[in-house]
Amino acid sequence: MAILQKFTQGISGEWNYRKELVSLLSSKKYNNFTFASAFATESGVDLIEEFLKELGGKIEVFIGVRNGVTTYQAIAKLLTLGAKVYGIDTGSAAKIFHEKTYTASNKEEALILTGSGNLTRGGLVTNIESGTLVKCDLKNENDMEYFQQCLDQLEILKKDYPRNVYEITDVHMAKELLTNGILLDEKKTVPRTVKGTSKPNLATYEVPPMKTFIEKVEGKKAYKSAKKEENYVLAVPNESQNDYNLLNFEEIWRSKELTERDLNIPSNEATNTTGSMLLKKGVYDIDQQTYFYNEAFGDLEWTPGIGKKAHFLYAKAHFDFLIDGVFIKGYDLVVKHDPRTDTKTYFQKQPMTHLLWGNAKPLVAKRHLLDEIMTLYKDKNNSGKFLIKIEAEE
Known part of the structure; x- marks a missing residue:
């Protein structure tokens, strides 16, 4: 049966998103990782960089783009660290992808961190953020169903909206997204x-x-x-x-x-x-x-x-x-x-x-x-x- 824990970043020094993600990434017992975040900046990726690097190609990352926050530098760094990166592009300024869910799993158990923390410095350490950590026993039918839903709903987006959910295959493609205004450049001033x-x-x-x-x-x-x-x-x-x-x-x-x-x-x-x-x-x-x-x-x-x-x-x-x-x-x-x-x-x-x-x-x-x-x-x-x-x- 699933074990649930609720946390709030900022009310004590014991917990924040950065520490929890580091714990997920550095645990030797998990071999599959899927991250989904509305926003990503280089300063956020920097905070978990060394742990992402050790994983090589074991992680998929879904990041919202065309939102006025996610940057070319963040995407380029994720690619350099070996992550498989998908941009979720609504094709509209009227709505954005706003998910914040991070999963780690093996054949027997899974950990799901979900809440309000984005892959930014504010989301990982600075802001007051809400987080729920769910530990799933994958031998339990209900736990398995919940964990599978976390993954399947991202796959549904990929399947149903193939032109909006696309793999950013390399830094060159990330540069094209920057040139087209879909990613921001952290080197430029934003009012x-x-x-x-x-x-x-x-x-x-x-x-x-x-x-x-x-x-x-x-x-x-x-x-x-x-x-x-x-x-x-x-x-x-x-x-x-x-x-x-x-x-x-x-x-x-x-x-x-x-x-x-x-x-x-x-x-x-x-x-x-x-x-x-x-x-x-x-x-x-x-x-x-x-x-x-x-x-x-x-x-x-x-x-x-x-x-x-x-x-x-x-x-x-x-x-x-x-x-x-x-x-x-x-x-x-x-x-x-x-x-x-x-x-x-x-x-x-x-x-x-x-x-x-x-x-x-x-x-x-x-x-x-x-x-x-x-x-x-x-x-x-x-x-x-x-x-x-x-x-x-x-």
Whole structure:
């Protein structure tokens, strides 16, 4: 009789899709494997690559294509690892193949993992995903029937829709699918559609990021590297029309985890906040004393202050905000820089540039944003315009 176990990825560190798939693939007692996933990306395949490689040609993989997610790089890697790959192509933008079922079997028993986890990094380790593990005794009639249904229904798709369910025979064919727009190219930028829009005076709803358990997996790629996003494209709903504005940005700086001091959150009632954020190295290997003046904000018009502030330089720029996925039209803010090279601060190699929060302070002085990451972008098409993104990094 079948043994069923229900899991949720993220509520504990004990279980996730990656660990379960590794367990399936590395078990020496199974010799047949069939995976079916709506989406696949190279970062997902990378997480189980070494175990797929050991199987050689013992695995069939059914992957949804023409869905705006599955990539050429994922399919090419699966083929290189020896998998027999089928693309499930509905031939329509109105519906997609949305299966997520993974099976391993021998003559006596089978394991079926089914739920919501795709063959992507999010599906295997990062997202909150549901999974049911079914262990079938193939000598039991009901168990055998259930397992056979898992396989037969994929075979029915192949038989009934031969032009839509096709074997991707080699990397050359995968390249053709890429050329025809059926697979995505991970090397190209895909616009990020914002989750919603708001206005500064209305953005008051505070929801902290869920601190779920995410396995720290070292892949071949540095997913959290400090490499700049040279082409960050946002699709922002147009308030006056039923369409989107495409905004094109270049990353110019990224913080470490945000602190009370950064966000101007008082630690107690006696604390007086400064009204500004000191711009430090963050995750970049830069000269924090000169970078922001010479490079990040080098195109701005800097003018000296007045009176006692005459030794400071000031520049004004427009900053919009993307906070936890919500785009908020922002404000003109001031950046302050101290160009002096004979001060104690300078000799101690301390940062010399501040971002004055001004009218934007109520947007950022929120405790739920602590420990999130701030990324600063420059608008590539509009001089003097910037984007501040604040969100948790997984």
